[in-house]
Amino acid sequence: MPTLAAGDTAPDFTLPTADGGTVSLAELRTGATSGVVVYFYPAAGTPGCTTQACDFRDSLAGLQASGYAVVGVSPDPQPALARFAEKEGLTFPLASDPEHEVAEAYGAWGEKKNYGRTYTGIIRSTVVVDPAGTVTLAQHNVKATGHVARLRRELGID
Numbered sequence: 001m002p003t004l005a006a007g008d009t010a011p012d013f014t015l016p017t018a019d020g021g022t023v024s025l026a027e028l029r030t031g032a033t034s035g036v037v038v039y040f041y042p043a044a045g046t047p048g049c050t051t052q053a054c055d056f057r058d059s060l061a062g063l064q065a066s067g068y069a070v071v072g073v074s075p076d077p078q079p080a081l082a083r084f085a086e087k088e089g090l091t092f093p094l095a096s097d098p099e100h101e102v103a104e105a106y107g108a109w110g111e112k113k114n115y116g117r118t119y120t121g122i123i124r125s126t127v128v129v130d131p132a133g134t135v136t137l138a139q140h141n142v143k144a145t146g147h148v149a150r151l152r153r154e155l156g157i158d
Helices: 025-031 047-065 078-088 101-105 147-154
Strands: 014-016 022-024 035-040 068-074 094-096 109-114 117-122 125-129 135-140
Touching (some): 022 025, 025 035, 025 068, 035 047, 047 068, 047 078, 047 147, 125 147
Parallel strands (some): 014 094, 068 094
Antiparallel strands (some): 014 022, 035 125, 109 117
16 A cells, blocks of 8 residues: 655545534644644554554643644544543544444555564554655654654654
């Protein structure tokens, strides 16, 4: 499956969110002076996904102060995202992509291995899209722990 790279045009999307509304990349881009951090995670409430989401939550003020919006995307249904957002105090949008169309378009869906078993699912990925809709940074197969700190350094926030 193709993956996005810096310089590519980011596919637009509109997805349902944890709060019962919708979120679109175009809408997020208009409110972000530096860009939008779109991160893909496998499943709300799992240890790695919780670590990553809480890292984004804890770094959100700094990201927003630097002009970035954040959206998390997973194949979870809206009710699961709502429970996850409430339990962890997440204040950025969590989007539901149950048919994984957006994940596929971003190269965040494919074959992966875990504990010796091979299956198809979300490949933990982060794509940064500038206000014009161009990918400025694309990272696939990232580790949950420490990812946000590395991302902040690469974006020049730290």
